[in-house]
Amino acid sequence: MADSIIAVAGLTKRFGPVLAVDGLDFSVDQGEVCGMLGPNGAGKTTTLRMLVGLIFPDAGEARLLGHNVRPGDEALRRVGVMIEESAFVPYLNGITNLRLWWEAGGAPWSDADVETALSVAGLGDAVRRKVKTYSQGMKQRLGIARALLSRPDVLVLDEPTSGLDPGEMREVRQLLRRVSEQGTTVLLSSHLLSEVEQVCTNAVVMDKGKLVASGAVAELIGAGGSVYIEVTNVRRATSTLKKLKGVRRVIPEPPGLAVELDGIKRSEVVAALVHAGVGVETVTARHQLEDAFLGLVGEA
Numbered sequence: 001m002a003d004s005i006i007a008v009a010g011l012t013k014r015f016g017p018v019l020a021v022d023g024l025d026f027s028v029d030q031g032e033v034c035g036m037l038g039p040n041g042a043g044k045t046t047t048l049r050m051l052v053g054l055i056f057p058d059a060g061e062a063r064l065l066g067h068n069v070r071p072g073d074e075a076l077r078r079v080g081v082m083i084e085e086s087a088f089v090p091y092l093n094g095i096t097n098l099r100l101w102w103e104a105g106g107a108p109w110s111d112a113d114v115e116t117a118l119s120v121a122g123l124g125d126a127v128r129r130k131v132k133t134y135s136q137g138m139k140q141r142l143g144i145a146r147a148l149l150s151r152p153d154v155l156v157l158d159e160p161t162s163g164l165d166p167g168e169m170r171e172v173r174q175l176l177r178r179v180s181e182q183g184t185t186v187l188l189s190s191h192l193l194s195e196v197e198q199v200c201t202n203a204v205v206m207d208k209g210k211l212v213a214s215g216a217v218a219e220l221i222g223a224g225g226s227v228y229i230e231v232t233n234v235r236r237a238t239s240t241l242k243k244l245k246g247v248r249r250v251i252p253e254p255p256g257l258a259v260e261l262d263g264i265k266r267s268e269v270v271a272a273l274v275h276a277g278v279g280v281e282t283v284t285a286r287h288q289l290e291d292a293f294l295g296l297v298g299e300a
């Protein structure tokens, strides 16, 4: 934990009656792209805001580069942050917006790593166009470019693809890969499973402020967790499966059932159902990350 770039322990934040973050623990090591995955209201933004010192925890701590960050903390010089939607001056072009923002921080423009930020953002000649002509995805990429100007060791991004169409999301995912290839450690939040699967090396799944699962994405995906099935008779299927050896749990997930497997093959589950006179309409293999996340949001 001492060597982690980000170390969160017992982190807790309450807003009146709402326990937004509830005893959260996780860490992010050098070079990881960690996805904080959870449904809306899970406490992702609140966690990120505590991490960068925008708000303070009620209990526990969120350490970034070894610091419990306070406003103006020197550790923030090594961190690129995009939490609230990035605001730009609409009638100025992209590059001028970056420069104004940078110089407002008091540093000379010649210190900014404009070249890297722009090449990673992949905006091309559009950086010379007024920002009011940008798509949402371009604004988002300009926001990430802005966070990269200081050559940060760590990038903290809240829902970097939120509000984007599929093509724009792909652009941002590619951008994040380029950032990571340069050795920057990334912590991003997302409410999209596919996004975390595609860009992240590690995942922290949270719900209602609490940690649900965490680990390397490859391991979370590799572990054969369960099977989701849709059947003609849910009640009979449930009672059949509960009696079946090698089935750990049967969880209703309308319109189907999630069946946690412990030493039984998916084909054996199907065979047992058919034998009991239950028609099987859909069988979907799932891995642990899907289990952890889809169980929360009730998707199938």
Ligand SMILES: Nc1ncnc2c1ncn2[C@@H]1O[C@H](COP(=O)(O)OP(=O)(O)O)[C@@H](O)[C@H]1O
Binding pocket: 015, 018, 019, 020, 038, 039, 040, 041, 042, 043, 044, 045, 046, 047
């Ligand atoms: N400033 C605030 N005042 C009151 N409640 C808040 C505030 N910020 C967040 N919350 C509440 O805390 C919970 C977690 O919110 P948030 O961290 O924004 O979740 P997420 O980013 O995962 O969608 C939600 O119930 C939200 O309504």
Ligand SMILES: [Mg+2]
Binding pocket: 044, 045, 046, 158, 159
């Ligand atoms: Mg949020």
